Amino acid sequence: xxxYTGLIIGFLIIFLTPIIGLWxxxxxxxxxxxxxxxxxxYNYYAVLRACGQPWYWVFxxxxxxxxxxxxxxxxxxxxxxxGQFGIKETILGILxxxxxxxxxxxxxxxxxxxxxxWDIAKQVDARTASDHIALFxxxxxxxxxxxxxxxxxxxNQKRRGKKSMIKEWGDAILFALVAASVIRxxxxxxxxxxxxxxxxxxxIGDALFVEKVxxxxxxxxxxxxxxIFHNMVPWLNIKSYSEIQKIPYTRLPGFRFVNQYDVTxxxxxxxxxxxxxxxxxxxxxxxxxxxxxxxxxxLMALKERKSIAYFEAHYAQYLHRARQSFIKNGKxxxxxxxxxxxxxxxxxxxxxxxxxKRENYIKRTTAVAGQTIEVKDKELxxxxxxxxxxxxxxxxxKIVGKKYENLQVRNQKDYEKYQRLDAFYKGNFKCSxxxxxxxxxxxxxxxxTKNNYIKAKLKYPNLQLDIKEKGFYKEMLAxxxxxxxxxxxxxxxxxxxEDNFGPLTIPKKGDVITLTHExxxxxxRIITAYEHHTLAEKAxxxxxxxxxxxxxxxxxxxxxxxxxxxxxxxxxRFWGFVPxxxxxxxxxxxxxxxxxxxxxxxxRWERVFKKIK
Numbered sequence: 001x002x003x004y005t006g007l008i009i010g011f012l013i014i015f016l017t018p019i020i021g022l023w024x025x026x027x028x029x030x031x032x033x034x035x036x037x038x039x040x041x042y043n044y045y046a047v048l049r050a051c052g053q054p055w056y057w058v059f060x061x062x063x064x065x066x067x068x069x070x071x072x073x074x075x076x077x078x079x080x081x082x083g084q085f086g087i088k089e090t091i092l093g094i095l096x097x098x099x100x101x102x103x104x105x106x107x108x109x110x111x112x113x114x115x116x117x118w119d120i121a122k123q124v125d126a127r128t129a130s131d132h133i134a135l136f137x138x139x140x141x142x143x144x145x146x147x148x149x150x151x152x153x154x155x156n157q158k159r160r161g162k163k164s165m166i167k168e169w170g171d172a173i174l175f176a177l178v179a180a181s182v183i184r185x186x187x188x189x190x191x192x193x194x195x196x197x198x199x200x201x202x203x204i205g206d207a208l209f210v211e212k213v214x215x216x217x218x219x220x221x222x223x224x225x226x227x228i229f230h231n232m233v234p235w236l237n238i239k240s241y242s243e244i245q246k247i248p249y250t251r252l253p254g255f256r257f258v259n260q261y262d263v264t265x266x267x268x269x270x271x272x273x274x275x276x277x278x279x280x281x282x283x284x285x286x287x288x289x290x291x292x293x294x295x296x297x298x299l300m301a302l303k304e305r306k307s308i309a310y311f312e313a314h315y316a317q318y319l320h321r322a323r324q325s326f327i328k329n330g331k332x333x334x335x336x337x338x339x340x341x342x343x344x345x346x347x348x349x350x351x352x353x354x355x356x357k358r359e360n361y362i363k364r365t366t367a368v369a370g371q372t373i374e375v376k377d378k379e380l381x382x383x384x385x386x387x388x389x390x391x392x393x394x395x396x397x398k399i400v401g402k403k404y405e406n407l408q409v410r411n412q413k414d415y416e417k418y419q420r421l422d423a424f425y426k427g428n429f430k431c432s433x434x435x436x437x438x439x440x441x442x443x444x445x446x447x448x449t450k451n452n453y454i455k456a457k458l459k460y461p462n463l464q465l466d467i468k469e470k471g472f473y474k475e476m477l478a479x480x481x482x483x484x485x486x487x488x489x490x491x492x493x494x495x496x497x498e499d500n501f502g503p504l505t506i507p508k509k510g511d512v513i514t515l516t517h518e519x520x521x522x523x524x525r526i527i528t529a530y531e532h533h534t535l536a537e538k539a540x541x542x543x544x545x546x547x548x549x550x551x552x553x554x555x556x557x558x559x560x561x562x563x564x565x566x567x568x569x570x571x572x573r574f575w576g577f578v579p580x581x582x583x584x585x586x587x588x589x590x591x592x593x594x595x596x597x598x599x600x601x602x603x604r605w606e607r608v609f610k611k612i613k
Contacts, residue, residue: 021101064223085127181227197563200392216254271358295334363561369508396567398466404438468497491521
């Protein structure tokens with residue numbers, strides 16, 4: 001269980017560094033009183049004032065996620081006040097400053113020096129290498145390459161008395177890192193809509209701000225991270241964070257918490273594990289690792305010509321085999337690679353991620369803790385009443401009798417045909433050809449708002465809702481479909497579909513639920529993945545943390561989130577509840593929106609600065 005030990009140790013390092021570093025002996029040299037070195041945070045304020053740096057930087061040290069960036073910057077600032085510009089001293093100042101502090105405290109000849117005169121080449125040269133080191137820690141490799149490239153192009157010419165390009169970049173990047181860390185974590189964060197799951201409320205290309213003050217800012221679980229990247233350094237397949245410091249779920253006070261129908265950004269609950277795809281910047285394949293694992297396990301059974309009943313009777317063993325296959329073979333056979341034509345996708349293993357480093361998703365909160373939801377023929381009911389619907393909510397409609405053509409664009413003739421089809425669907429159904437697909441009967445299926453449906457129905461009377469009845473996915477399995485029960489709770493005891501789902505009550509903190517073989521699939525991930533207990537099903541009953549139980553008390557509030565594009569949204573219907581500790585913030589407004597043309601002729605001006613309802 002994660003405790004506050006990491007947070008306490010972090011602040012202890014900040015508190016104790018001036019004492020262990022003998023600042024009480026250093027302070028008189030910079031015109032400060034010895035006693036000032038013993039007052040937490042005030043001592044850092046004193047250093048900033050003595051070194052001519054902005055005094056308010058000290059406040060950044062209060063924020064996990066920014067505190068160690070600022071801590072390292074102040075240490076290096078103090079060391080350089082005494083003319084220690086060497087590479088070794090700079091690296092020690094960032095990572096372990098005590099040897100340098102002890103030298104400054106005990107060597108009388110080490111005294112403060114005048115600020116660097118940028119017009120004296122000897123002084124500039126003496127610090128150039130260490131400035132490159134500082135720039136590397138601020139923006140690894142990229143920052144150094146940019147400075148080098150600019151210098152080759154002649155951009156390093158400067159006016160008399162101005163800092164060098166390396167120093168300018170280093171200072172700017174450092175401040176940007178600290179500001180970005182604090183603002184993105186505690187105030188607001190930009191978010192780009194990546195998929196059509198919220199169409200037409202939110203559209204692909206919408207750039208919006210997610211504000212965190214209303215719900216209360218969440219203190220990061222893993223504050224020791226590089227704030228520019230969410231969880232992975234693009235294309236390098238390395239984590240952008242470290243788990244050497246971990247903090248339990250902590251949320252600062254807000255004005256209120258999540259209300260029903262808020263458009264909410266959250267960490268993907270099923271993203272605690274993910275397949276590391278080397279082709280993808282964020283290292284993910286598709287959406288849900290657990291579903292890919294189920295599909296891989298089921299494919300193994302199919303290849304062995306085992307029945308569905310046999311697979312379900314040996315479910316745990318097949319899951320274990322699939323997981324081991326991911327690790328040992330580095331391939332996923334249930335996800336063929338469309339790029340290479342292979343019947344498998346190569347992976348770099350399995351990633352595990354803390355809550356705050358799971359992918360950010362955006363959906364509408366359709367039900368809060370304690371409410372009961374049910375979907376009947378696509379319509380959502382909450383506590384027995386028809387739920388509120390956004391004006392631009394979309395559903396899937398089929399054109400009965402019109403067969404879908406899966407056009408593959410291979411040449412100019414295919415492209416011309418694609419353009420004609422695209423124009424046809426845009427003109428008649430207000431959607432592009434890329435948004436059209438076929439159902440199991442082969443009929444064309446188009447996404448439409450209810451208003452667009454009413455208009456299109458006049459011309460196409462065979463247009464009707466494309467509904468999956470309960471039992472649809474079991475029928476698909478019997479017909480040879482290889483994706484195993486994709487609808488929550490992903491268990492053969494339930495025959496739900498995204499169009500006909502539930503009823504299901506959203507768990508509330510303090511609820512005491514009865515655990516049986518039938519109810520356990522609904523609550524398994526709550527008990528294990530979200531509330532971190534061990535769970536075992538044995539012949540004589542259910543065991544939690546080694547004790548046999550028949551009940552379980554819910555430890556957090558949970559939420560149910562769905563996309564406004566109801567039939568093109570991977571949401572709670574597929575992977576279940578969203579715990580309160582996964583909530584990031586509330587989508588506030590769209591600040592920019594572009595279509596496929598981008599910023600050059602494709603700006604949707606009517607959506608700019610549009611409030612999100």
